Amino acid sequence: MRALILTALAAAVAAMAACNGDNTSVASAATPPPNAYFVGPQPGPDRTFYQVQNPYHGDKSVLADGRRLFVWYNCAGCHGDHAGGGMGPSLRDSLWYYGGDEASIFASITEGRQHGMPAWGSKLPEGDIWKIVTYIKSLRTPDEPDPPR
Ligand code: HEC
Known part of the structure; x- marks a missing residue:
């Protein structure tokens, strides 16, 4: 009987731990590391990606x-x-x-x-x-x- 209670307790603790673990991982996935959004100025690309050109030029x-x-x-x-x-x-x-x-x-x-x-x-x-x-x-x-x- 005592063994049974202990086993049940252990299972409950394990379940809670699993739960906590899940919560923590969800929270850490949703929360970016501090300063992740505050990067400074960065060098631009090495080329112009698009050039605007007048489709009616000279029309x-x-x-x-x-x-x-x-x-x-x-x-x-x-x-x-x-x-x-x-x-x-x-x-x-x-x-x-x-x-x-x-x-x-x-x-x-x-x-x-x-x-x-x-x-x-x-x-x-x-x-x-x-x-x-x-x-x-x-x-x-x-x-x-x-x-x-
Ligand atoms: C509410 C008033 C207002 C309206 C409406 C307006 N503009 Fe302007 N526009 C200005 C002002 C004031 C400047 C000068 C801005 C500056 O010096 O930063 C300007 C600047 C400009 C320039 C740059 C001029 C330069 O010397 O480089 C162009 C081109 C221009 N407007 C075209 C237009 C066109 C085309 C329209 C209509 C689609 C228009 N504007 C509507 C007030 C207006």
């Missing part, structure tokens, strides 16, 4: 659309009717704060810029943004649609 057939979108999305409200400047800087002069190449203009529009330029990347289809970029690149060229009079 004059999208210029009128780009002009329309520029007005529809109220770019004109801040940058002026013909992008000559307003509350936002002129996009038709030769001065670019963030670069005047197509990829930089695309980045300015999608990501926004620190001094008051909203980010449009989550709001506009990428194709529309590229059409606007194409339109902006046509400003002051003979191809500019609806130029200022």
Whole structure:
């Protein structure tokens, strides 16, 4: 009888130990080691993974659309009717704060810029943004649609 009780006790203790063991392992799997998320700056990759390229580069057939979108999305409200400047800087002069190449203009529009330029990347289809970029690149060229009079 005594042996039986001892055996039962041992089994119970073993079960509890197993339980504890399980809990501990679950907890340690869910809890990262301290500082695991706070690694410092790391060197970047050795190459550019993607390059943005204007799918409408040089395509004059999208210029009128780009002009329309520029007005529809109220770019004109801040940058002026013909992008000559307003509350936002002129996009038709030769001065670019963030670069005047197509990829930089695309980045300015999608990501926004620190001094008051909203980010449009989550709001506009990428194709529309590229059409606007194409339109902006046509400003002051003979191809500019609806130029200022
Ligand atoms: C609420 C006003 C506002 C609206 C709307 C707005 N912008 Fe801007 N934008 C700004 C301001 C202000 C800056 C300058 C930001 C800076 O200097 O950091 C700017 C900067 C830019 C630049 C960078 C210019 C440079 O010199 O590098 C581009 C390109 C641009 N906007 C395009 C657009 C387009 C296209 C739209 C419409 C989709 C648009 N913006 C809508 C206010 C606006």
